[in-house]
Amino acid sequence: xxxxxxxxxxxxxxxxxxxxxxxxxxxxxxxxxxxxxxxxxxxxxxxxxxxxxxxxxxxxxxxxxxxxxxxxxxxxxxxxxxxxxxxxxxxxxxxxxxxxxxxxxxxxxxxxxxxxxxxxxxxxxxxxxxxxxxxxxxxxxxxxxxxxxxxxxxxxxxxxxxxxxxxxxxxxxxxxxxxxxxxxxxxxxxxxxxxxxxxxxxxxxxxxxxxxxxxxxxxxxxxxxxxxxxxxxxxxxxxxxxxxxxxxxxxxxxxxxxxxxxxxxxxxxxxxxxxxxxxxxxxxxxxxxxxxxxxxxxxxxxxxxxxxxxxxxxxxxxxxxxxxxxxxxxxxxxxxxxxxxxxxxx
Amino acid sequence: xxxxxxxxxxxxxxxxxxxxxxxxxxxxxxxxxxxxxxxxxxxxxxxxxxxxxxxxxxxxxxxxxxxxxxxxxxxxxxxxxxxxxxxxxxxxxxxxxxxxxxxxxxxxxxxxxxxxxxxxxxxxxxxxxxxxxxxxxxxxxxxxxxxxxxxxxxxxxxxxxxxxxxxxxxxxxxxxxxxxxxxxxxxxxxxxxxxxxxxxxxxxxxxxxxxxxxxxxxxxxxxxxxxxxxxxxxxxxxxxxxxxxxxxxxxxxxxxxxxxxxxxxxxxxxxxxxxxxxxxxxxxxxxxxxxxxxxxxxxxxxxxxxxxxxxxxxxxxxxxxxxxxxxxxxxxxxxxxxxxxxxxxx
Numbered sequence: 001x002x003x004x005x006x007x008x009x010x011x012x013x014x015x016x017x018x019x020x021x022x023x024x025x026x027x028x029x030x031x032x033x034x035x036x037x038x039x040x041x042x043x044x045x046x047x048x049x050x051x052x053x054x055x056x057x058x059x060x061x062x063x064x065x066x067x068x069x070x071x072x073x074x075x076x077x078x079x080x081x082x083x084x085x086x087x088x089x090x091x092x093x094x095x096x097x098x099x100x101x102x103x104x105x106x107x108x109x110x111x112x113x114x115x116x117x118x119x120x121x122x123x124x125x126x127x128x129x130x131x132x133x134x135x136x137x138x139x140x141x142x143x144x145x146x147x148x149x150x151x152x153x154x155x156x157x158x159x160x161x162x163x164x165x166x167x168x169x170x171x172x173x174x175x176x177x178x179x180x181x182x183x184x185x186x187x188x189x190x191x192x193x194x195x196x197x198x199x200x201x202x203x204x205x206x207x208x209x210x211x212x213x214x215x216x217x218x219x220x221x222x223x224x225x226x227x228x229x230x231x232x233x234x235x236x237x238x239x240x241x242x243x244x245x246x247x248x249x250x251x252x253x254x255x256x257x258x259x260x261x262x263x264x265x266x267x268x269x270x271x272x273x274x275x276x277x278x279x280x281x282x283x284x285x286x287x288x289x290x291x292x293x294x295x296x297x298x299x300x301x302x303x304x305x306x307x308x309x310x311x312x313x314x315x316x317x318x319x320x321x322x323x324x325x326x327x328x329x330x331x332x333x334x335x336x337x338x339x340x341x342x343x344x345x346x
Numbered sequence: 347x348x349x350x351x352x353x354x355x356x357x358x359x360x361x362x363x364x365x366x367x368x369x370x371x372x373x374x375x376x377x378x379x380x381x382x383x384x385x386x387x388x389x390x391x392x393x394x395x396x397x398x399x400x401x402x403x404x405x406x407x408x409x410x411x412x413x414x415x416x417x418x419x420x421x422x423x424x425x426x427x428x429x430x431x432x433x434x435x436x437x438x439x440x441x442x443x444x445x446x447x448x449x450x451x452x453x454x455x456x457x458x459x460x461x462x463x464x465x466x467x468x469x470x471x472x473x474x475x476x477x478x479x480x481x482x483x484x485x486x487x488x489x490x491x492x493x494x495x496x497x498x499x500x501x502x503x504x505x506x507x508x509x510x511x512x513x514x515x516x517x518x519x520x521x522x523x524x525x526x527x528x529x530x531x532x533x534x535x536x537x538x539x540x541x542x543x544x545x546x547x548x549x550x551x552x553x554x555x556x557x558x559x560x561x562x563x564x565x566x567x568x569x570x571x572x573x574x575x576x577x578x579x580x581x582x583x584x585x586x587x588x589x590x591x592x593x594x595x596x597x598x599x600x601x602x603x604x605x606x607x608x609x610x611x612x613x614x615x616x617x618x619x620x621x622x623x624x625x626x627x628x629x630x631x632x633x634x635x636x637x638x639x640x641x642x643x644x645x646x647x648x649x650x651x652x653x654x655x656x657x658x659x660x661x662x663x664x665x666x667x668x669x670x671x672x673x674x675x676x677x678x679x680x681x682x683x684x685x686x687x688x689x690x691x692x
Contacts, residue, residue, distance in 0.1 A: 010494070046487070048463050048466070048467075049462055049463045049466045049487040049491055050487060050490060050491070050494075051494060052467075052469075052470040052491040052492075052494040052495045053467070053470075068468075069468065069473070078434045078437050078438045078441065079434060079438070081428070082427070082428055082430075082431060082433055082434025082435075082437070083431060083434065083637070084428075085428060085429060088424045088427065088428025088429065089428075091424050091428070092424045092425070092457065095424065095455055095457055095461075096457070099457070099460065099461055099464065102464060104454065104464055104465065105454070106453070106454065107452070107453035107454075107455065108450065108451070108452065108453075109437065109441055109451060109453065111438065111441055111442070111445070112445075114445065115441075115445055116395055117391050117394050117395045118445065118448060118450055119450065120394070120395045120398055121394075121398075121399075122414075122415065122450045123398075124398040124399075127413075127415070141392070141395040141396060142395075144396060144398075145396070145398040146398075148356070148396075148397060149398045291429070
């Protein structure tokens with residue numbers, strides 16, 4: 001292939017000629033493909049790709065002021081985004097739903113505070129029809145930037161900044177973290193465990209706060225003990241270190257509820273190194289039911305949340321608001337959590 | 347925070363008033379910040395973020411036809427992108443270099459063939475100043491879409507499609523995969539290994555083809571044996587299955603060069619399950635020197651490529667071409683590979 005730079009946009013006619021079909025067929029394919037045979041549709045799609053044809057939607061967007069693109073913003077450094085399978089799952093759900101609406105997903109990474117003003121300008125400058133934001137910490141300035149720019153936003157996880165709970169304009173998809181945590185701790189109690197520790201996520205994320213609240217709900221009366229609580233920062237290394245601190249502070253503990261599978265994989269490393277058998281000496285329950293849960297030895301009892309489905313719901317909610325802000329639907333959707341019992345809890 | 351939708355763009359004056367500084371100070375900060383005290387710069391940056399102010403660069407872009415955004419396209423499904431630390435590293439390098447040039451990184455995920463026409467339209471529609479593409483398979487249509495649209499592109503890894511090698515318009519950053527593989531296999535021979543197998547990546551990626559070529563370069567004369575070659579598709583599961591096939595086909599093998607650390611982590615699982623000691627029975631060398639290499643037991647001898655630096659170089663090359671297509675610099679940069687010896691090779 002020789003690279004030819006070309007400023008002229010290819011036309012519908014050029015696509016039709018290349019695909020060997022009529023203009024009307026190209027137009028039908030480009031506008032959804034109804035009533036066109038799969039083989040022909042494929043031929044036209046190939047010609048569109050090869051010629052770099054930009055169909056009417058671009059021209060239409062000049063009228064509708066739609067861009068056909070949605071920003072996804074994850075308020076975590078790349079290091080976490082690309083090592084925690086949670087994000088890949090959620091993006092898969094979002095991507096599929098947006099693709100079905102012929103909308104381009106643009107992932108904007110936030111590595112440091114310094115990135116936020118630039119991202120704020122990008123969001124405010126009209127490049128996207130809306131944004132999906134998740135894993136934001138309470139003090140993140142991007143929600144207010146988006147709000148001031150009038151940009152539709154759907155949050156992944158209930159936003160936790162002051163006033164968010166009372167603001168009908170804040171729209172989000174969440175899972176019932178508090179109930180999931182309750183199920184985990186009740187299960188450990190049913191298995192006869194008495195000194196149940198918890199490894200939490202960062203306290204300024206609502207998912208972490210809700211899971212900690214659920215843990216407290218389900219403890220036996222009087223069983224709360226500050227020595228049994230440690231922050232694992234939602235990372236594998238953090239879970240490893242938190243388990244170490246818990247065993248130092250409360251060597252008698254016989255169970256631990258770990259608020260993510262990734263942290264649980266780290267906690268299991270520490271338990272193995274310190275000679276505690278799982279589940280005989282210490283029963284372990286994780287949260288998420290992502291890949292690490294199936295890989296651990298023994299396999300991890302955990303709380304399942306359907307992350308891909310949450311991504312789809314977020315995208316669907318946003319597309320609905322973009323299509324008609326007056327009929328945006330419910331402001332919040334909360335999906336259920338389900339305990340999955342495996343070997344690590346006995 | 348109460349969400350207020352607002353269609354009026356905030357002005358420079360509003361930012362100045364909010365930050366309690368002069369218009370000139372805001373302008374200086376927005377245009378680079380030279381000669382402004384850090385505390386003031388920070389105050390202005392906060393006001394810019396809070397108000398969602400879009401500085402002059404947006405207006406300027408109407409003149410220069412620059413968008414201030416660059417697309418990054420990874421030709422792999424999300425599942426791989428978010429489980430292989432390679433991509434996070436490369437994106438970190440790219441992100442830092444683009445951030446230093448106040449340019450927004452937009453990551454476009456490619457889950458299926460059906461996504462490519464939409465991405466092609468996005469690239470051709472003038473939303474970005476250029477694109478960085480990596481992990482493309484030989485038949486990916488996006489390079490020709492970008493070329494026809496006149497969009498500057500820098501590839502991560504030497505492109506492998508027919509004619510790419512002779513095309514001066516194809517620009518890329520690569521690492522010396524062939525030399526890295528040679529170093530790995532020479533090291534195994536020096537440790538006295540005779541039956542050295544290889545687990546390769548997909549043959550339609552040049553990095554995989556180059557590493558296989560380096561393996562063949564460094565074998566003893568006459569030592570090439572088709573039973574000793576298996577494709578692990580650059581995934582952990584693929585490496586696990588490939589190791590199984592190799593042990594079935596050539597039970598006498600005493601070493602394996604695995605063309606990625608992720609595949610090596612899978613191969614080590616198989617070796618453990620089948621009772622082969624590493625390195626006593628089978629010496630193992632990986633490739634990449636990413637996180638999995640340090641986590642394995644024993645730690646993995648591997649070939650280091652500086653992935654973050656490759657990302658930086660790609661971004662720098664693209665920004666240079668965007669700034670001045672007539673002075674775009676060299677068409678290819680190839681970084682060195684270095685053997686890192688740890689426990690897995692004895």
